[in-house]
Amino acid sequence: MSAAGLAFRAIPLALAVAAAGAGCGRQDAAPAAVPAAGGTFVIGSTSDVDAWNEYIAQQNVSVNLLRRIYLRLAQEQGDTREHPPSFEPLLASSWSFSPDGLTLTFSLREATWSDGVPLGAGDVRFTWTAQTSPEVAWTGATFKEHIKDVAVIDPHTVAFRFDRVYPEMLADAVEGGIVPEHVFGKVPFKDWRTHDWSAERVGSGPFLLQSWRPGDEIVLGRNPRALPGQGPRVDRVVVRIVPDVGNLETQLLAGAVDLVDGVPPQDAKRLQAAPGVALVLYDNPMFDYIGWNAAKKPFDDKDLRRALTLGIDRQAIVLDLLYGYGRVSSGPLLSSWWAADPTLAPLPYDPKEAARILAAKGYDAGHPLAFELTTNAGNRVREGVTIKVQEQLSRLGVRVTPRTYEMKAFRERNTAGQYDAYVAGWRFSGKLDLKSIFGSGSMPPHGMNVVAYRSAEADRLLEAIGQAADWKGAKPAYAELARRLSDDQPYTFLYEGRRIAATGRNARDVTIDVPSDPLARLERFGASR
Amino acid sequence: MLKVVLRRLLAAVPLVLGVPTLTFVLVEAAPGRMVDVLLGDRPVPPEVRRHLEAAYGLDRPPLTRYLLWVEHAATLDFGWSVSRGRPVARVLADALPATVGLAALALALQVGFAVALGALHAMRPRGLLDRALGVAGLAIASIPTFWLGLMAILLLSAAVPVFPPSSSHSLGADLWPWPARAADALWHAALPALVLSAGASAVLARFLRAGLLRSLGEDFVRAARARGASPARVLVRHALRASIGPVLTLTGLSLPLLVSGSLVVEVVFGWPGMGRTTYEAILGQDLPVALAAVLLSTLLVIAGNLLADLALAWADPRVRADAGAPR
Numbered sequence: 001m002s003a004a005g006l007a008f009r010a011i012p013l014a015l016a017v018a019a020a021g022a023g024c025g026r027q028d029a030a031p032a033a034v035p036a037a038g039g040t041f042v043i044g045s046t047s048d049v050d051a052w053n054e055y056i057a058q059q060n061v062s063v064n065l066l067r068r069i070y071l072r073l074a075q076e077q078g079d080t081r082e083h084p085p086s087f088e089p090l091l092a093s094s095w096s097f098s099p100d101g102l103t104l105t106f107s108l109r110e111a112t113w114s115d116g117v118p119l120g121a122g123d124v125r126f127t128w129t130a131q132t133s134p135e136v137a138w139t140g141a142t143f144k145e146h147i148k149d150v151a152v153i154d155p156h157t158v159a160f161r162f163d164r165v166y167p168e169m170l171a172d173a174v175e176g177g178i179v180p181e182h183v184f185g186k187v188p189f190k191d192w193r194t195h196d197w198s199a200e201r202v203g204s205g206p207f208l209l210q211s212w213r214p215g216d217e218i219v220l221g222r223n224p225r226a227l228p229g230q231g232p233r234v235d236r237v238v239v240r241i242v243p244d245v246g247n248l249e250t251q252l253l254a255g256a257v258d259l260v261d262g263v264p265p266q267d268a269k270r271l272q273a274a275p276g277v278a279l280v281l282y283d284n285p286m287f288d289y290i291g292w293n294a295a296k297k298p299f300d301d302k303d304l305r306r307a308l309t310l311g312i313d314r315q316a317i318v319l320d321l322l323y324g325y326g327r328v329s330s331g332p333l334l335s336s337w338w339a340a341d342p343t344l345a346p347l348p349y350d351p352k353e354a355a356r357i358l359a360a361k362g363y364d365a366g367h368p369l370a371f372e373l374t375t376n377a378g379n380r381v382r383e384g385v386t387i388k389v390q391e392q393l394s395r396l397g398v399r400v401t402p403r404t405y406e407m408k409a410f411r412e413r414n415t416a417g418q419y420d421a422y423v424a425g426w427r428f429s430g431k432l433d434l435k436s437i438f439g440s441g442s443m444p445p446h447g448m449n450v451v452a453y454r455s456a457e458a459d460r461l462l463e464a465i466g467q468a469a470d471w472k473g474a475k476p477a478y479a480e481l482a483r484r485l486s487d488d489q490p491y492t493f494l495y496e497g498r499r500i501a502a503t504g505r506n507a508r509d510v511t512i513d514v515p516s517d518p519l520a521r522l523e524r525f526g527a528s529r
Numbered sequence: 530m531l532k533v534v535l536r537r538l539l540a541a542v543p544l545v546l547g548v549p550t551l552t553f554v555l556v557e558a559a560p561g562r563m564v565d566v567l568l569g570d571r572p573v574p575p576e577v578r579r580h581l582e583a584a585y586g587l588d589r590p591p592l593t594r595y596l597l598w599v600e601h602a603a604t605l606d607f608g609w610s611v612s613r614g615r616p617v618a619r620v621l622a623d624a625l626p627a628t629v630g631l632a633a634l635a636l637a638l639q640v641g642f643a644v645a646l647g648a649l650h651a652m653r654p655r656g657l658l659d660r661a662l663g664v665a666g667l668a669i670a671s672i673p674t675f676w677l678g679l680m681a682i683l684l685l686s687a688a689v690p691v692f693p694p695s696s697s698h699s700l701g702a703d704l705w706p707w708p709a710r711a712a713d714a715l716w717h718a719a720l721p722a723l724v725l726s727a728g729a730s731a732v733l734a735r736f737l738r739a740g741l742l743r744s745l746g747e748d749f750v751r752a753a754r755a756r757g758a759s760p761a762r763v764l765v766r767h768a769l770r771a772s773i774g775p776v777l778t779l780t781g782l783s784l785p786l787l788v789s790g791s792l793v794v795e796v797v798f799g800w801p802g803m804g805r806t807t808y809e810a811i812l813g814q815d816l817p818v819a820l821a822a823v824l825l826s827t828l829l830v831i832a833g834n835l836l837a838d839l840a841l842a843w844a845d846p847r848v849r850a851d852a853g854a855p856r
Contacts, residue, residue: 040700051614058567137580139568193584196615214613214623215809216697216801242695242799243809246679250687250694408561408814415565445575529700 040236041507041527043519044248044257048215048241052197053184054177055130055138064519065239068220069203070177071227073106073124074170078514083338084471087170090227091119091178091204101165101469104173108156113180114223115202121158125150126181128160135189142433143175167471178204206232206523216241232523233509249502252277258507258527261518263500264380265323276505282512283336284499286427287329288382289491290373290389295417295452298369303357305489309347311354311396312389318495321384325500329493331482332426332434336496336515338471339432339478344486346493355396363397370399371420374413377404382423385494389423415444417452423494428516434481435462438490453490537838541831548827549602549820550595556816557591566814567611585611598820608817612810617821620806625825627697628795628802632787634718635725639787640780642730644773647737648764654742666731678724678797685720692720695799721798725791729783733776740772747771781837784829 051057054066074087074095092106111119128150130136131143146169149161160173183202187195201209203223210221218239222232240257242248249267251257253274263271263279271277292299292308299305314328330347333340363369373389375382386402393400405413413419426437436442439462442449461481468474485491501518503510508526512518564582582588586597601608607617646666650659669677686694693699693716702713744750745768753767792804799805803822810818 042700048613050612053614056614134574134576134580135584137577137584139577139581141574141577190584193581194609196619198615211703213697213801214615214620215805216799238700240696241801243796243805244695244799247682247695247797247799250682253687254690254694256693256700406559406561408559408563408566410561411565412561 037233037526039234039527040238040529041234041522041525042238042240042256042258042529044240044242044251044260046241046243046245046248046262049212049218052200052209052212053179053192053195055136055140055179056193056197058139061239064517065207065218065220067177067205067517068207068237068519068522069205069209069223070179071204071230072177073108073174075520076171076174076514076517080337084167084171087174090230091124092174095170097169101169102162104160104162104169105153106158106160106173108158109227110156111204111227112225113182113202113204114208114225115183116225117180117182117202118155119178119180119204120155121152122155123178123181124158125152126185127176127178130179130184130189130192131176133189136192138176140175143172147172165469166466167468167474180204206230207237210236226523230523233526237522237525252502252504255505258504258529259501259510259525261499261501261512263502265321265325265497265500268323268325268500268502271502278503278507280501280503280510280512281325281498282501282518283334283515284497285334285336285515286425287332287334287496288385288423288425288494289329290385290421290423290494291414291451291491292421292489293417293419293451294454294490296420298361299371299420301361302488304361304369305492306347306487307354307357307361308393308398309489309492310350310357311393311398312492313349313392314346314492314494315349316392317385317388321381321388322495322497325498326495327498329496331485331493332437332491333432333478333482334428334496337428337432339475341479341482344479344482347486347489351396358396358398365397368397368399370401372401372403373421373423374403374405374410374419375423376407376410378407382425385423414450417450432478435466438462438481438485451490453488455484455488458484458488533838533842534835537831537835541835544831545824545827549824552820552823553591553595553598553816556811556814556819563587563611563814563816585609598817602821602824607821610810610815610818612813612815612818617817620818621803621821621825624801624803624806627800628791628804630714631718631722631725631791631795631800631802632784634715634722635787635791636780636784638722639726639730639733639783640776642726643733643737643776643780644769646730646734647741647772647776648769650734650738651741651745651764651768652760659738662734666734670728670731672728674724674728674793675797677727678721678794681720681724682797693717694720697801718800721791721794721800724797725787725794729787733779733783736779737769737772737776740775741768744768744771778837778840781833781840784833784836 045061047059047061049057049062049065050059051062052066054063054070057063057066071090073090073092075090076085077088079086091108091111093109095104095106097104108121113119128144128147131138132141146162146164146166147160148163151159151161153159162169180202183200198209198212206223206226207220208223210219212218218241220237222235240251242251245262245264248257248260249263249271252260252271255276268279272279292305294300318324318326318328327335328346330344358369373386375386383404390400390402414422436447437449438453438458439447439449440454440459441447443452444450458481461477461484464477465474465481468477499515501512506527506529508528510525511521514520564578564587567581568578579588586594598608605618610617610620613620646662650662653659682694685691697714697717699713702710705713750763750767753763791802792808794800795802795804796808803825807819807822807826810822
């Protein structure tokens with residue numbers, strides 16, 4: 001910091017120090033239940049929390065923070081390469097399936113809410129009724145569609161009853177934080193969406209909401225009644241909300257912020273070169289694709305779709321637009337997922353073969369293939385993809401018109417089938433739901449098969465996946481489905497991105513090992529501030 | 530004078546009604562449905578979708594929704610903010626002080642810089658300093674605010690870290706006593722206020738320069754010089770006082786511009802005020818916040834214009850007489 005900066009900073013700091021000496025400005029002393037290193041960890045975020053209730057909130061930042069306040073029965077782990085994610089006990093100490101596999105029983109740990117009220121099986125059942133209430137209208141309610149009842153066996157035992165056996169039963173049961181019935185139950189479900197939840201500050205996790213300045217700053221303080229071993233290492237976590245990521249990067253470089261997640265790829269190398277700054281790379285559980293409108297000619301022809309994929313140099317897109325932080329996709333199964341078939345290679349960049357197919361279909365300089373390629377405005381990478389594809393396919397005589405639409409209009413046009421091709425992405429959290437994307441029964445408004453893909457073989461495989469009792473039984477069907485999709489090319493699978501987080505000079509022990517929950521280890525983060 | 534105020538207020542009624550109406554029509558006319566934004570790409574059962582629409586009143590026809598909004602707004606109930614999870618009135622109550630504080634500081638800087646620069650201009654008309662200030666002022670007034678803001682952050686926060694690049698306070702400032710909090714708030718507001726006031730300061734300085742040059746040729750200034758007053762005293766005590774009236778009037782007129790112009794500055798500096806709230810509400814399709822924010826901005830603009838008119842009438846008897854004359 002320069003001398004001038006020090007001088008300016010000195011005025012408020014000097015006054016603050018004087019106040020501290022006079023006995024002002026002390027924080028409430030938390031009971032020393034868990035040894036802590038203390039300090040403040042500062043996270044930079046471009047968006048604010050939209051609701052302090054996981055079942056109302058839409059923003060990722062909301063859910064990521066609420067998971068640290070309202071614990072789940074078990075925490076998903078990031079070990080997805082060999083098998084579906086395993087789970088680490090949180091509120092539940094153990095769980096077991098009944099002999100018929102239809103009942104999953106959890107034993108709860110001795111725990112209390114931050115206000116001292118015991119946390120019990122009644123809270124778990126109440127949470128399930130909220131999750132499945134149409135009045136609450138939780139957008140994740142489909143996680144619970146096969147759970148028919150949650151029964152309280154005793155204050156520390158709760159049983160989930162399913163209507164069928166399937167691989168993701170445990171994942172579905174533990175999805176969503178357990179909320180306190182004695183606090184949340186006072187608000188009727190019909191009023192949940194218009195209740196100010198920031199006033200309800202009773203939690204079970206390592207942190208509690210201490211203060212919130214909307215649009216500016218969130219402060220999480222330690223929960224003195226956190227579960228043994230769950231107490232945070234720092235005294236406070238501050239989330240600084242700054243809409244511009246470039247501004248956040250400036251704060252990171254200045255040491256004012258300790259963690260920025262979602263660094264644009266073009267900034268990564270510059271940040272990495274700065275003293276004290278380190279990058280944390282992790283698999284982004286999503287892929288981007290070009291969706292071809294199969295309800296419309298000529299995109300109903302799978303050979304033509306294949307030719308277009310062969311004519312797009314996706315590796316160049318990864319290098320030029322993602323600056324190498326990503327890899328070309330072979331299909332919808334992410335390479336970091338157990339269900340992916342490592343022997344299935346992405347279609348190559350083969351402009352000669354693409355030209356041959358296009359010529360065979362009757363397209364030439366006199367009769368060029370022309371179409372509009374749309375995406376949502378504001379996503380720089382996807383906007384770049386439309387330009388790249390235009391340039392690459394122009395070498396084959398294909399005329400591509402890139403166009404962007406505001407998100408609401410983009411969605412409406414796609415759902416109504418008013419497009420030729422579009423660039424978008426899918427993000428997976430917890431489990432794969434390919435049926436709602438590729439099932440012929442999932443055309444809008446019943447599902448998200450916006451590209452109108454129809455394949456009896458794919459439907460059969462999706463059904464087989466749905467009926468499999470365990471993941472080992474589902475894996476061959478997943479592999480076969482991936483090959484079918486690779487042959488049919490309803491999408492041109494573009495790339496899987498690597499997500500980039502950057503830590504500042506005051507950050508200590510920042511680990512991101514659960515891609516769907518980057519703050520899963522927040523209680524272990526340290527800070528030298 | 531009272532008649533002038535009443536006439537101005539009556540003339541403002543169509544504006545107060547018209548601007549939110551136009552905003553509502555424009556947002557409604559845009560393609561797509563709000564519920565799709567709320568749902569994202571998640572496949573949900575139809576009854577969840579229906580309940581979601583019902584919870585926020587999105588299942589009603591647009592005209593009904595608009596009339597309900599007007600009815601509730603008349604009692605200062607502006608509805609619920611979907612993007613902030615709290616009542617719109619609280620969202621605005623949180624944001625308004627930050628914007629008013631920033632605008633007040635920018636206004637003070639604007640007048641201070643304008644007077645100082647205007648005086649420097651007039652010290653040696655058509656001299657090197659006058660010309661240099663003229664070119665610099667023209668450049669600053671021509672630069673888009675967002676770019677000026679980004680450059681200010683790069684220069685004064687990143688390269689030479691004199692000011693914080695964003696936010697309204699330091700970590701832990703909540704626990705400090707009020708003098709420290711006030712100093713900290715000023716430190717954080719300084720750079721955005723500087724950027725917000727820069728363009729207008731340059732323009733006002735040019736006006737003041739013209740006024741000062743005119744005044745410096747007047748008899749009363751020559752008389753002051755003849756009495757032996759120093760050049761500085763002549764400039765500040767005599768010529769400036771005679772030239773400041775139009776500057777104050779223009780400053781009043783720029784008040785609405787400060788409020789509306791703070792949208793860009795607040796976004797660039799992450800300042801938690803009305804401008805950023807409006808911007809994020811529009812991006813997030815949060816119609817109740819956007820409507821209330823637009824209404825509040827309209828009222829601020831009307832108030833600013835009214836204050837400017839009153840200042841002008843107070844400063845210039847000809848205007849007062851004209852406004853009071855029967856038509």
